[in-house]
Structures are given as structure tokens and as C-alpha cells.
Amino acid sequence: MLSTFLNVFFWIIFVYFFLSVLYLFILSVSGKLFYKKGKFAATTPSKRIAVFVPAYKEDGIIVSTANSMLKLDYPRELYDVYILADSFQEETLIELRKIDVEVIEVKFEKSTKAKALNVGFNKIAKEYDIALICDADNVLAKNFLRKVNDAFNANAKAIQGQRVAKNMDTSYAILDSCSEGINNHIFRKGTNAVGLASAVIGSGMAFEYNTVKKVLSEIHAVGGFDRPLQIKIVEQRIKIEYLEDALIFDEKVDSLQAFQQQRKRWLSSQFVYMKQFFFPGIKQLLKGNVSYFNLAIANNLVLPRAYLILLLPLLVVITFFLNSGWFVYFLITGILYFVTLAVALPIVLVNKKLFNAILKMPEAVIAMIMTAFQMKNANKTFIHTVHTKTEVSNTLYNQGTE
Incomplete structure (x- = not known):
């Protein structure tokens, strides 16, 4: 027995x-x-891009981030940077308004990136071709917008850049960097290689402007907003392209406590959204939408x-x-x-x-x-990861910012 x-x-x-x-x-x-690297030919910059930076209490790094966004190798008249400032100190707002970025103040009883982004989209009257979503700690490689422009000129509708470590100064930052490198290879590079849509990461991702504006208006997630976002994108049969040569530098956690807090948020969103999209995933698979099934269930x-x-x-x-x-x-x-x-x-x-x-x-x-x-x-509470790094100290990839 x-x-x-x-x-x-x-x-x-x-x-x-x-x-x-x-x-x-x-x-x-x-x-x-x-995987075919460099699959999009270089083209003349032509796409108008709105760069969104939702930021919650990031007074220590946001001015540095904003300044770095203004130094990209892309015609300045073709892109604007929008800082979605949630719960910032007045001195920080004054400093931001001294530089050539648009500051949109937001405030909520319960703060989320999705809410901040929706306010930003609703307040912007200008027309754009592309919306690029970044985090407050991100530093874009100088050619990042050119890579995005090339992809969209080749009829891409959604892309995810390669997010790499901004810092590798502690053992936990190194482990975090390796974890993301493995995820990039499997869930983005690998899925694209077999013809499926790449998973997104929450930052360094760009979409056709009006499409993502509409999709985000339907999302009310507290944590892990990128999961329902990617599902709703691929539901429209849009393939998310992974651009390995478009680098975005992201601050890695430097302590055990930060590592655990971050993983708690990720683990919670994984199970919450699998439950939410399980049956729709089966339904979409029967309709031949394998990318939906892969992102909603298999992942x-x-x-x-x-x-x-x-x-x-x-x-x-x-x-x-x-x-x-x-x-x-x-x-x-x-x-x-x-x-x-x-x-x-x-x-x-x-x-x-x-x-x-x-x-x-x-x-x-x-x-x-x-x-x-x-x-x-955990998925009903906004878990904020504190950021402190203003410079890219990871010399393994520094060529991307030069």
C-alpha cells in the first residue's frame, strides 16, 4: 500500500x-x-517617443535619472521625458522643473505604477508614436531610443529592452544580476527564438502609444502591473520583440532584506495572475494564440x-x-x-x-x-524598493552608456 x-x-x-x-x-x-540579434536595420530617427518615469518617493535619485534621459543619442525634438512624481519633496520638484523634463504630480491613497501611468497618459495632449516605460532608477544606453525607433520602423508594436545591472557592488546585487540575466535569456530571448512573444520586465519596455494607453486604462493592479499588461498586449496578437542590443541599466538589490521583499512581490503576482488568466489562457490556446498561453500559464x-x-x-x-x-x-x-x-x-x-x-x-x-x-x-499592498544609486558602476556593460 x-x-x-x-x-x-x-x-x-x-x-x-x-x-x-x-x-x-x-x-x-x-x-x-x-535568436537573431540585430534583426532590425538601422533607420533614420522618425518616431516621436514619450518616455514615462513613474517614481514614488525617489527624491535621492530622480534628478540624476532625469538628466541622464536628456543625454540620449536621439533628436531632442522627437522625444519628451515625463516624470510622474508621487509623494516627492517640494525641493525635488523645484529641481526637476529647472531641467527640460515634464513633471506631472500624482498622489493616491494607495500608490501604484499603473495609476501613475494612467494619470500621465490622461494629462498629455501631445501626440506620440511610442510610449517607453522606465523606472526611476533606470539609466538608458545612449542608443536605446534609436534601437526602439529601428524596431518600430520595421513594424514592431511592442518591445522589451535588455535590462542589466546598474551596480554589482554586493553579493546580492551579483546574484540578482545573474537571475535577471538568466530570465532575459529564457523568457525573452528564448521565447522570441521559438516565435513567441517575449515576456516584459516592468521597465525598459516600449509600446505603440495609443495601444498601451488603452490597455493601461483597463489595468488596476497594485503589484506586478506588467503581467496583465503583457497579457492584454498579446491578446491582440501583438508580438513583443526582445531587443538584446538595447540596454537599460537597473539598480540591483544590495541586501538580503531587499532581495526578500522584492521576491515576495514577484512571487505573489505570479500566482495571482496565473489564477486570474488560467482559463482565458486555455481559451486563447484553443484559438491558436500560443503566446497568450505561454505568458499566462506556462511561464x-x-x-x-x-x-x-x-x-x-x-x-x-x-x-x-x-x-x-x-x-x-x-x-x-x-x-x-x-x-x-x-x-x-x-x-x-x-x-x-x-x-x-x-x-x-x-x-x-x-x-x-x-x-x-x-x-x-502582498499583491494588495504597494511594496516599494528603495533606490540609491545614481551612476552605472557595472563596467561589464558600461559601453552601452558611452
């Missing part, structure tokens, strides 16, 4: 983990072999990386000591998963600092596991 129960249990567990790992492996290898069915890193080796050990025939199956699955990560990890990030940072991985994995017990109301 017990033997039968264990066999059924391990069969269910194995099928789930193996299919999850196989899915990730296929995308990882596809990103390495089939979200896979456990976060920390859980897989912990659970797969644990299952290997358990099945080994049980003298179970399942040992070999879980061992192969575990090896395949770590091969997947090795293929997806950008080679530029492999250095001595990474090996030192790996020593912090057990602590980071435990912190990630603990977030599962702290998710109550």
Missing part, C-alpha cells in the same frame, strides 16, 4: 518537475542557437528558481535513500536543470566575483522559500 502510494506520489512530482525543466531547457537552448506554472534549486537536489537525496528507482529520473532532471541555467547565464557575468557571491546562495534560497509564508496581501 505504502509502496503504491509512493510510486503515485513520485510519478506526479516527477512529471511536473521534468516538464518544467524540459520547457526551460528548450527555451534556453533555443535562445542560444536561434507561471514553473516554480521560481530558488525553489527548483532547493527541491530538485532534495528529491534526488530522498529517492536515493529510499532505494527508489525514481532516483535516476530525478538525478537526470536535476542535471538537465543545472545545464539549462549554465546555458542561460550570460558568459560576461562569469567571473571571480560570481563564485564569491555563490557562497550567499543558500541564504538567498532560504529567504526566497520563506517568502511563501509571507505572501498574504
Whole structure:
């Protein structure tokens, strides 16, 4: 009886983990072999671009961010920068108004990026071709807008740039950078390589202006607004293109507490939106919209990386000591998963600092596991990540800002 129960249990567990790992492996290898970099030819700047920077209590960095946005290699008359200033100090607002950016003050009982963006869209009377959404800590590579212009001149309707680390000054920042690099490869580069829409990241993403204005007006998310945004975009059969050569620098968390808070928000939104879009995802799959199914269901069915890193080796050990025939199956699955990560990890990030940072991985994995017990109301509460870095200190990618 017990033997039968264990066999059924391990069969269910194995099928789930193996299919999850196989899915990730296929995308990882596809990103390495089939993604076409530089697929959009250089064109003359012509698209009018509105750069939106929703910012909540970012007094320490926003002036620096705004100034960096004005130094891009793109005709100044073709783009405007809109700072959506939520709960800023008066001195900060005065400084912002001294430079050539548009400041739109917003204030809410419960602040969210979606609310700030909707206010911004509703207050802007000028016409644009493209809306680019950034975070308050972001620094765009000087050629970023040119890359976006090239893609839209080739009839792209939505793009996600490559977000890389602004700083790699602590072990947690390095681990965070590696995690994002792997996600970029699998969920953006890999999905594009197999013909599907890229996932977005919440910043460094650009859309056809009127399309995203309408879509955002229907979104009232507190956390993870980019998840319903991408779903509603691909519902219209719009393919989100991943631009690996369009760099956007993003501040990485530098402490265990910040790492845990950020992951709590991400984990909560993953499960909330999988539940919300599960049945619509099945319906869209039956209609042939595989990108919708992939973003709504397949992406979200896979456990976060920390859980897989912990659970797969644990299952290997358990099945080994049980003298179970399942040992070999879980061992192969575990090896395949770590091969997947090795293929997806950008080679530029492999250095001595990474090996030192790996020593912090057990602590980071435990912190990630603990977030599962702290998710109550996480997606109903605005969780703000504090930013302090005003300069790009990551020399691995600095050529993008020069």
C-alpha cells in the first residue's frame, strides 16, 4: 500500500518537475542557437517617443535619472521625458522643473505604477508614436531610443529592452544580476527564438502609444502591473520583440532584506495572475494564440528558481535513500536543470566575483522559500524598493552608456 502510494506520489512530482525543466531547457537552448540579434536595420530617427518615469518617493535619485534621459543619442525634438512624481519633496520638484523634463504630480491613497501611468497618459495632449516605460532608477544606453525607433520602423508594436545591472557592488546585487540575466535569456530571448512573444520586465519596455494607453486604462493592479499588461498586449496578437542590443541599466538589490521583499512581490503576482488568466489562457490556446498561453500559464506554472534549486537536489537525496528507482529520473532532471541555467547565464557575468557571491546562495534560497509564508496581501499592498544609486558602476556593460 505504502509502496503504491509512493510510486503515485513520485510519478506526479516527477512529471511536473521534468516538464518544467524540459520547457526551460528548450527555451534556453533555443535562445542560444536561434535568436537573431540585430534583426532590425538601422533607420533614420522618425518616431516621436514619450518616455514615462513613474517614481514614488525617489527624491535621492530622480534628478540624476532625469538628466541622464536628456543625454540620449536621439533628436531632442522627437522625444519628451515625463516624470510622474508621487509623494516627492517640494525641493525635488523645484529641481526637476529647472531641467527640460515634464513633471506631472500624482498622489493616491494607495500608490501604484499603473495609476501613475494612467494619470500621465490622461494629462498629455501631445501626440506620440511610442510610449517607453522606465523606472526611476533606470539609466538608458545612449542608443536605446534609436534601437526602439529601428524596431518600430520595421513594424514592431511592442518591445522589451535588455535590462542589466546598474551596480554589482554586493553579493546580492551579483546574484540578482545573474537571475535577471538568466530570465532575459529564457523568457525573452528564448521565447522570441521559438516565435513567441517575449515576456516584459516592468521597465525598459516600449509600446505603440495609443495601444498601451488603452490597455493601461483597463489595468488596476497594485503589484506586478506588467503581467496583465503583457497579457492584454498579446491578446491582440501583438508580438513583443526582445531587443538584446538595447540596454537599460537597473539598480540591483544590495541586501538580503531587499532581495526578500522584492521576491515576495514577484512571487505573489505570479500566482495571482496565473489564477486570474488560467482559463482565458486555455481559451486563447484553443484559438491558436500560443503566446497568450505561454505568458499566462506556462511561464507561471514553473516554480521560481530558488525553489527548483532547493527541491530538485532534495528529491534526488530522498529517492536515493529510499532505494527508489525514481532516483535516476530525478538525478537526470536535476542535471538537465543545472545545464539549462549554465546555458542561460550570460558568459560576461562569469567571473571571480560570481563564485564569491555563490557562497550567499543558500541564504538567498532560504529567504526566497520563506517568502511563501509571507505572501498574504502582498499583491494588495504597494511594496516599494528603495533606490540609491545614481551612476552605472557595472563596467561589464558600461559601453552601452558611452
